[in-house]
Amino acid sequence: MSRSRRTVYLLAALALAAAACSPRYDWRTVLSNEGAYAALYPGKPSSAAREVAIGGRHLPMTMEAARVDETLFAVGVVTLPDDDAVRRGEALAAMQSGLLANLGAHPVEPPHTRAIKVMSAAQPPVALDGLELEVVAVSPQDQSPRRLTARLVGSGRHVYQAVVLEAGEAARDRRQSEQVGQFLDGFHPF
Numbered sequence: 001m002s003r004s005r006r007t008v009y010l011l012a013a014l015a016l017a018a019a020a021c022s023p024r025y026d027w028r029t030v031l032s033n034e035g036a037y038a039a040l041y042p043g044k045p046s047s048a049a050r051e052v053a054i055g056g057r058h059l060p061m062t063m064e065a066a067r068v069d070e071t072l073f074a075v076g077v078v079t080l081p082d083d084d085a086v087r088r089g090e091a092l093a094a095m096q097s098g099l100l101a102n103l104g105a106h107p108v109e110p111p112h113t114r115a116i117k118v119m120s121a122a123q124p125p126v127a128l129d130g131l132e133l134e135v136v137a138v139s140p141q142d143q144s145p146r147r148l149t150a151r152l153v154g155s156g157r158h159v160y161q162a163v164v165l166e167a168g169e170a171a172r173d174r175r176q177s178e179q180v181g182q183f184l185d186g187f188h189p190f
Helices: 003-021 085-103 174-185
Strands: 028-032 037-041 046-054 057-068 071-079 112-119 127-138 145-155 158-167
Touching: 028 057, 037 057, 037 071, 037 158, 037 174, 046 085, 071 085, 071 174, 085 127, 085 145, 085 158, 112 145, 145 174, 158 174
Parallel strands: none
Antiparallel strands: 028 037, 046 057, 057 071, 071 158, 112 127, 127 145, 145 158
16 A cells, blocks of 8 residues: 555544544533523533513523534523412423423424422432423424423522423434433532
8 A cells, every 4th residue: 555545544534533532512511600500511501581471470581502403402590589389380380381382393292291300409419399391293384303301390489491402303313312311410400
């Protein structure tokens, strides 16, 4: 084999090795003092804030989200005026309804929900009662598949939604279920 051909093969092998080493998921822990949570994001999240109507009140909601290909990883936090269990329950129900409405899709089957425990970031951690929601749907705009997996939990003056929205090929493929689980398991309210 000629020296130039070996050099081409070596460069091709190095390029493949470098591509294999470049991470699609660049996991990092993000602490939100304002939102009172810690989350493990697959990339640097961007932030947004707006008001949402819950129980006849306009309440502040912050959102941090990171995208990898066709998948969005996000944490939304609604801040309540006080630590009130009834308001937390109203907010949790409104957030669940909002997630389904914002999905803008036709469910393939009814949403699947189950009670879960979400561990707090406190030391030692406290198990908080939460709800996990999964919906497989089809977008009415482009008929592409969607899969939404979310965990909803309230603690003190905060109500949280940790959400993974997979679209297109990502929604058809269960191979990234490990990353979905890593993000959801990496979310911890303060």
